[in-house]
Amino acid sequence: MIKLYLLCIFIFLGITTSKAQGTEVEEKIPFTEPRFRYYLQTLLFFNEYLDTDNGSFNTTQVRGLLPIGSKAWNLRFDLPLISANTNEQNKTGLGDVGMGISYIPFMKNNQGIALRTRVYANSAVDPAFGSGKWVVMPAFFYGRYLNSKKNLWISSFEYQQSFAGSSERNDISIAVFESVLFHFFGKNWIAGDVALRYNSTLSGYQNNAYVEYGRRITPTNLVYIHPSVAFGGDKTYNYGIEAGVLILF
Template identity: 50%
Template sequence: MNRIYVFLVLLLLFHKVLIAQESDTLKKVFDAPKYNFFNRTILVFNEYLDTDSGSYNTTDIRLLLPVGNKAWNLRLDAPIVSTNSSDNNKTGLGDLAVSIAYIPVLNDHNGLCVRAKVVGNTATNSAFGSGKWTFIPTLFYGHFFDDAKKWLLISLLEYQVSFAGDANRNDINTTLFENALYFNFSKNWIATDVAFRYNATIEGFQNNAYLEFGRKLSKFNWVYIHPSVGFGKDRSYDIGIEVGILAFF
């Protein structure tokens, strides 16, 4: 589970409309929890996952840069991974990732975003990465339920497929459907999320869900925490917790 990804912006607009809109209007549309498309952003988060065979801790540094007229967004991820089990305690670089997202559609209540992501086989240890080069196309849809833009639904459909890498490692062939509901109030937000993930390689579901609590400390610094749980017979982890801070510059 990684937003998440997951991602960081999900409401969008027709390209020429984007150019024509005033910045105040755009700010109102995108002033949503944890999603900011128009500012240069550094996100640092730490995610701890507990599994049947041990634990994994990932500290990720993510850089987001708007491109051109800001209808495009470039993202870079550099994870540091630690494993902890009865016979393996190591720390090192995980799989680096780069992605680019584009906004084709956005209005006051609905938006659409597409993203192409490549994850490299760059981990310094086989335990820190998949051993594969992976291509991940994603389609995002966002909807504000109210004019005050307090209730936000984010849905995404994603496909993960490996195209190169270690022949001794399992191929990646996973489809993800995820829905997150955000409630934004004052300087805070609360979110709930459910992700259904089908792994065709093992022919099983590796689902998860989380709750999230966030606060805007200032205009330029936001923090959040979310506990999560994996569910399903083939889940990849049991319980987890993530904390992060966003800095806009």
Template identity: 60%
Template sequence: MNKLQTLFLFHLLITFSVLAQEKSQDLNENSQNIYTEARYHYYLKTILLFNEYLDTETGSFNTTEIRFLHPIANKAWNLRVDLPLVSTNTSSINKTGIGDIGFGISYIPYLKHENGGIAFRARIISNSAADPALGSGKWVVAPAVFYGKYLVLNKLLWITSLENQSSFAGSDNRNAINLTAFENYFMYIFGKNWVAADVAFRYNATNKGYPNNTFIEFGRKITKNDMAYIHPSIGFGGHKTYNYGIEVGMLILF
């Protein structure tokens, strides 16, 4: 159960919806907005395609996902939809199908180039998996708050976040979800490339475990509007949800 419920948590900072507030903000590559770097152009329409493989004690999980983000109102808001295709490969279960579809909305009340930015996000993860083995079996609400700031102007970006995931409906045969995640993400930009590192500390109140994880990431702009990345990760802590994983993705702006 816990391996399934956290399968969709590991993309938290990838999807930090940092939108520009000013309508007149220059959107080209020389823009001085704090979040115009690769993977932080979310005041534009965005499609993220990725595949993540996770190795666990009992087998493996593979998620192929398309994520769509669309700015609304004065572009300080954005909408997000997650459509996952999940495959399991364990000693007792081998299935492939649609996972739990997610919906979210983000708002940025404050964003300044030198002082950083604050964002809020709320997500609903539906109990929509095609098979119980491919989802948590619960409806989950996930509020989150983010703070980001350049530690070295235009070079080293730091984002910290706090999110709670709590189930409020779903199958009575599945464990309740109550998980809190505190993450710190560091991104260094050089030319058309970036390298990043992240560590996430999590507390699962249901099983009193600490399913933490950390990853490093390497990315590059391929064209003005297309970027690619790869990041390997490992899990650690009591009741960890996986041993190691690798994610490969493509970000398309339009």
């Protein structure tokens, strides 16, 4: 595990020593499209409902995105409010809050690379609302336009590892490979996404997939909705639906 961390650090340092290319806001390049904003201050409000074998969970979340420096850097903040309606409890409270930082080391023509690291705190007011752990999540993204920029493909790999928290909760060690394809038409977009998620603590898969429809309703406001379904031997939910509003500044 230590060797893996060192390798990730060396790769990150090697990439960040090169100058980010072509990150002007006006260019039509990946990571400027809806849901992957880097260059504008953004507030995202969304609500996600998940059905599980033990009841349902509802998450209402506020996410803030703030470009910094040359705007190749981006800060992210997540504040979730979770409601549980299960066989054991029916309550609402704060979940695990998160903070992240992203960097675009390469952006040219119709493709780009981005790096991101998130940290989620053990801040949930109830064990059912969080992991009970502090979790770090480094990730790598590759984005590319296809078919005269009417389609955008973004793939990512993220590794989630707990490093502190309750000794009574399971450690977190999850690898996630995700691929999403957007199609843009007029003020609208549709997308399909598949995430393959392997939980090495459970030695099982917790995959999910969704389809999404989004629309720009004003020059600075966008809305989207996407239903999702989970699959795999150790899936964490059965099906869900998420709807959100993006406000750009």
